[in-house]
Amino acid sequence: MSENSPEIEDDTGSYESGLPGFLGTIDEWIARIEAVMLALGVILMAVNTCVNVIARFVFGEGLFFSGEINRILIILITFAGIGYAARHGRHIRMSAIYDLLPVGGRKALMIVIALFTSLVMFFLCYHSYGYVDTLQSRGRILPALGFPIWTIYVWVPVGFAITGIQYLLTAIKNFTSRDVYLSTGVVDGYADTESEV
Amino acid sequence: ANWRYAHEEYEGDVQDVFAYKFKEYIEENSDHTLQVYRFGELGESDDIMEQTQAGILNFVNQSPGFTGALIPEAQIFFIPYLLPTDMDTVVEFFNESKAINEMFPKMYAEHGLELLKMYPEGEMVVTLDEPATSPEEFSNKKIRVMTNPLLSETYDAFGATPTPLPWGEVYGALQTNMIQGQENPIFWIESGGLYEVSPNLIFTGHGWFTTAMMANQNFYDGLSDGDKKLVQDAADFAYTEILEHIDGLADEALAKIQKASDKVTVTRLNEEQIETFRARAPQVEKKFIEMTGKRGEELLNQFKTDLEAVQNN
Amino acid sequence: MAMTLMLIMIGLLLLGFPMMIPLITAAVVGFVMMFDGFGQMGTFVQQMMGGIRPASLIAVPMFILAADIMTRGQSADRLINMVMAFIGHIKGGLAISTATSCTLFGAVSGSTQATVVAVGSPLRPKMLKAGYSDSFTLALIINASDIAFLIPPSIGMIIYGVISETSIAELFIAGIGPGLLILVMFSMYCLFYAFKNKVPTEPKASWSERGRSVRDALWPLFFPVIIVGGIYGGIFSPTEAAAVCVLYAFLLEFIVFRSLKLGDIYKIAKSTGLITAVVFILVAVGNGFSWIISFAQIPQAILESVGVNEAGPVGVLVAICVAFFIACMFVDPIVVILVLTPIFAPAIQATGLDPVLVGVLITLQVAIGSATPPFGCDIFTAIAIFKRPYWEVIRGTPPFVFMLILAAALIIAFPQIALFLRDLAFAD
Numbered sequence: 001m002s003e004n005s006p007e008i009e010d011d012t013g014s015y016e017s018g019l020p021g022f023l024g025t026i027d028e029w030i031a032r033i034e035a036v037m038l039a040l041g042v043i044l045m046a047v048n049t050c051v052n053v054i055a056r057f058v059f060g061e062g063l064f065f066s067g068e069i070n071r072i073l074i075i076l077i078t079f080a081g082i083g084y085a086a087r088h089g090r091h092i093r094m095s096a097i098y099d100l101l102p103v104g105g106r107k108a109l110m111i112v113i114a115l116f117t118s119l120v121m122f123f124l125c126y127h128s129y130g131y132v133d134t135l136q137s138r139g140r141i142l143p144a145l146g147f148p149i150w151t152i153y154v155w156v157p158v159g160f161a162i163t164g165i166q167y168l169l170t171a172i173k174n175f176t177s178r179d180v181y182l183s184t185g186v187v188d189g190y191a192d193t194e195s196e197v
Numbered sequence: 198a199n200w201r202y203a204h205e206e207y208e209g210d211v212q213d214v215f216a217y218k219f220k221e222y223i224e225e226n227s228d229h230t231l232q233v234y235r236f237g238e239l240g241e242s243d244d245i246m247e248q249t250q251a252g253i254l255n256f257v258n259q260s261p262g263f264t265g266a267l268i269p270e271a272q273i274f275f276i277p278y279l280l281p282t283d284m285d286t287v288v289e290f291f292n293e294s295k296a297i298n299e300m301f302p303k304m305y306a307e308h309g310l311e312l313l314k315m316y317p318e319g320e321m322v323v324t325l326d327e328p329a330t331s332p333e334e335f336s337n338k339k340i341r342v343m344t345n346p347l348l349s350e351t352y353d354a355f356g357a358t359p360t361p362l363p364w365g366e367v368y369g370a371l372q373t374n375m376i377q378g379q380e381n382p383i384f385w386i387e388s389g390g391l392y393e394v395s396p397n398l399i400f401t402g403h404g405w406f407t408t409a410m411m412a413n414q415n416f417y418d419g420l421s422d423g424d425k426k427l428v429q430d431a432a433d434f435a436y437t438e439i440l441e442h443i444d445g446l447a448d449e450a451l452a453k454i455q456k457a458s459d460k461v462t463v464t465r466l467n468e469e470q471i472e473t474f475r476a477r478a479p480q481v482e483k484k485f486i487e488m489t490g491k492r493g494e495e496l497l498n499q500f501k502t503d504l505e506a507v508q509n510n
Numbered sequence: 511m512a513m514t515l516m517l518i519m520i521g522l523l524l525l526g527f528p529m530m531i532p533l534i535t536a537a538v539v540g541f542v543m544m545f546d547g548f549g550q551m552g553t554f555v556q557q558m559m560g561g562i563r564p565a566s567l568i569a570v571p572m573f574i575l576a577a578d579i580m581t582r583g584q585s586a587d588r589l590i591n592m593v594m595a596f597i598g599h600i601k602g603g604l605a606i607s608t609a610t611s612c613t614l615f616g617a618v619s620g621s622t623q624a625t626v627v628a629v630g631s632p633l634r635p636k637m638l639k640a641g642y643s644d645s646f647t648l649a650l651i652i653n654a655s656d657i658a659f660l661i662p663p664s665i666g667m668i669i670y671g672v673i674s675e676t677s678i679a680e681l682f683i684a685g686i687g688p689g690l691l692i693l694v695m696f697s698m699y700c701l702f703y704a705f706k707n708k709v710p711t712e713p714k715a716s717w718s719e720r721g722r723s724v725r726d727a728l729w730p731l732f733f734p735v736i737i738v739g740g741i742y743g744g745i746f747s748p749t750e751a752a753a754v755c756v757l758y759a760f761l762l763e764f765i766v767f768r769s770l771k772l773g774d775i776y777k778i779a780k781s782t783g784l785i786t787a788v789v790f791i792l793v794a795v796g797n798g799f800s801w802i803i804s805f806a807q808i809p810q811a812i813l814e815s816v817g818v819n820e821a822g823p824v825g826v827l828v829a830i831c832v833a834f835f836i837a838c839m840f841v842d843p844i845v846v847i848l849v850l851t852p853i854f855a856p857a858i859q860a861t862g863l864d865p866v867l868v869g870v871l872i873t874l875q876v877a878i879g880s881a882t883p884p885f886g887c888d889i890f891t892a893i894a895i896f897k898r899p900y901w902e903v904i905r906g907t908p909p910f911v912f913m914l915i916l917a918a919a920l921i922i923a924f925p926q927i928a929l930f931l932r933d934l935a936f937a938d
């Protein structure tokens with residue numbers, strides 16, 4: 001039997017904002033809120049689903065609003081998570097060609113990638129705000145919980161905005177420093193032989 | 198122009214037949230073309246409704262049951278024993294009813310939708326793991342329902358345990374006895390093979406699966422008078438055709454089912470047995486009024502008046 | 511329009527953009543072409559939200575969470591020790607134990623990456639010490655982890671089931687046969703490798719040691735009972751089974767084994783949430799993308815021009831396998847399922863293929879794809895946790911990929927490999 005693992009790994013444990021001063025403090029607080037939303041979202045989802053199963057056994061009937069709660073949580077997790085993933089350089093990408101480039105090329109390409117991604121995120125932020133606005137005017141409600149559907153979508157534009165800001169900061173970070181950065185806090189991972197300090 | 202039409206069923210199902218009859222009339226009597234999208238091609242029921250409101254789609258076919266999040270009153274079709282059971286009276290009801298032909302169009306119009314036709318698809322049939330003829334025999338049966346509070350109330354009233362479940366899991370859940378029954382029109386029970394895993398068919402006569410076909414209102418209002426007439430005529434044509442189509446469809450589907458499986462039992466409740474279920478309906482009506490308020494109550498009363506009118510004929 | 515969208519996607523993909531960007535950009539261009547501007551972008555957002563709406567998707571984070579708790583606690587190690595105690599001593603035993611552990615752990619884990627971590631971390635050092643080359647060891651670990659994708663639960667199957675409206679319960683059980691087939695094939699290759707390279711055998715465990723290992727592994731062995739027994743016994747839906755696994759894993763690791771502290775649950779849940787978000791944003795934008803190609807009737811046009819409709823069922827299956835294999839070389843498996851399944855849907859319907867069989871083959875292809883270069887999430891996971899260079903990780907893969915393709919061919923030739931258990935479980 002293997003020994004107990006002493007401390008479990010937490011590869012996104014710390015986050016240091018690339019922003020200076022007061023803005024950096026705000027950014028770090030946003031990161032903390034995102035982390036809490038992620039963890040709490042997953043835990044609540046597990047609890048909600050389990051309680052529903054148990055209710056089905058004990059009372060012979062599930063909770064009719066359980067499905068809608070999970071629907072709310074999944075939106076929360078996804079849109080709190082995209083910003084958090086951007087901070088920690090965790091979005092999935094195919095980097096085979098990118099990795100072959102010399103440092104200068106990677107840096108230039110990463111700036112292009114980060115700027116364009118940021119632009120796309122702000123674009124989606126704008127249009128998802130528009131969608132939420134339309135939904136509000138149409139008055140659609142959640143059948144079981146009874147409150148307006150648009151309220152569960154407010155995280156969508158917020159998540160896109162935060163992700164957009166993260167990529168914008170990544171571009172700036174790459175402009176202003178010597179290394180190549182995947183995100184404001186993460187130096188380009190493998191092929192890390194040439195220039196990193 | 199090229200018009201777009203989405204519905205919420207598969208190829209060959211009633212809504213699909215309706216859509217293609219509508220298309221046939223439009224394309225034969227004008228230069229317009231019609232593109233039909235079936236279930237899942239453009240998303241779920243709610244999605245195609247929103248797309249119609251946004252003007253991407255010109256026409257949409259959606260069951261009022263699904264429209265509940267938008268027009269709560271449309272759930273009236275889930276109230277048991279509100280519609281007559283025999284086909285001829287139902288057709289007459291849909292033709293004559295003031296509630297259907299005057300009150301509903303106004304409610305749809307509030308949401309930017311021009312209601313063109315409401316029509317019945319088929320009688321709801323309950324399938325169970327054993328035959329049943331009374332609410333007592335429904336007790337402790339988990340019966341799958343669509344996610345809709347009023348429909349849940351109906352099965353609650355019938356003594357069963359309503360269990361909301363996505364359509365994709367229904368067959369497997371019946372097979373493993375996670376649920377003991379479900380309700381659907383007979384042709385779905387046939388095409389979905391549900392009788393294989395839930396072989397006892399019970400004709401409770403409690404309701405008809407009803408659906409509605411509508412257009413985006415801005416689009417419709419912007420049509421020339423000639424095109425408006427074209428659309429109305431096409432809807433009338435498809436309506437006439439669909440009534441012919443569903444007449445006998447249920448019998449055909451039942452014959453197919455009985456040919457495919459000898460485990461199938463058919464129970465048709467008699468008047469006395471129906472009465473024991475009908476006695477539970479007021480609970481659902483009360484819930485409906487609770488959910489829809491004064492307007493719902495008016496609609497319900499009009500439904501009952503209309504029903505009396507056709508039944509006295 | 512199909513061509514434009516494809517070029518945009520491939521271009522952005524190869525440049526190394528985050529995978530959501532090629533999908534979003536192609537979709538937005540599609541919307542602009544279809545509606546002459548940005549006027550209908552609301553529908554794109556609507557479809558993104560529609561993509562993550564299905565209740566069955568909840569099973570994804572739940573299975574990730576359960577596997578994560580097990581990996582960080584003791585359950586995974588206990589299972590591996592039991593396998594080792596029984597077959598560690600035969601020729602090629604360590605390698606075969608690795609493949610078998612992947613299969614067994616796969617009965618709890620829904621993802622290939624979690625399996626790479628859980629099985630690879632403890633067994634790779636042992637294999638290296640025993641004399642297996644590192645390239646063989648790494649290739650075995652990342653490819654045997656594919657088995658975890660076929661043995662229920664499987665994230666790939668959940669996502670395929672959700673978008674093709676196929677029963678996840680049936681998909682799950684149909685994956686068992688192919689999973690075991692691959693285990694047998696890999697084991698034979700391991701045996702052959704051990705003979706050829708004269709790898710010495712390990713000492714045999716005594717019966718008392720075996721007894722102890724079984725006793726230790728007894729609790730974790732209940733996971734497959736919960737999942738398979740629970741779903742086919744009519745107790746749970748797949749989603750509920752996933753949540754019950756979480757509850758069970760929690761009870762085991764926090765209360766029975768006391769291997770984790772309550773505070774750890776926060777870190778584990780956060781990590782699960784992060785993985786979920788990264789996958790679900792792809793599910794969301796993938797759904798938006800498939801809406802516009804469906805609206806523009808592109809699948810029908812493509813299938814017609816390629817002539818798939820005339821190819822018959824076997825032809826369609828082969829076409830599906832080839833398309834998924836190639837796409838998975840460059841794109842994340844989830845994205846491939848999201849983009850290609852709707853394209854093939856009309857052909858699957860037209861040829862009357864069993865959607866469960868199609869689902870199993872697609873799952874196998876995307877599992878293979880997670881270990882095929884240049885893009886493979888298992889490759890990246892292996893690089894990250896074993897700290898080995900890219901080339902070293904992929905050097906030994908060709909024989910394994912060949913065997914996996916053979917397995918796909920066998921399933922096409924003998925669909926009963928997949929469908930036998932399904933028909934048995936769902937027989938009347």
Ligand code: NA
Pocket residue numbers: 615616617618619620621657658659660661662663664
């Ligand atoms: Na698995």
Ligand code: NA
Pocket residue numbers: 838839840841878879880881882883884885886887
């Ligand atoms: Na790959």
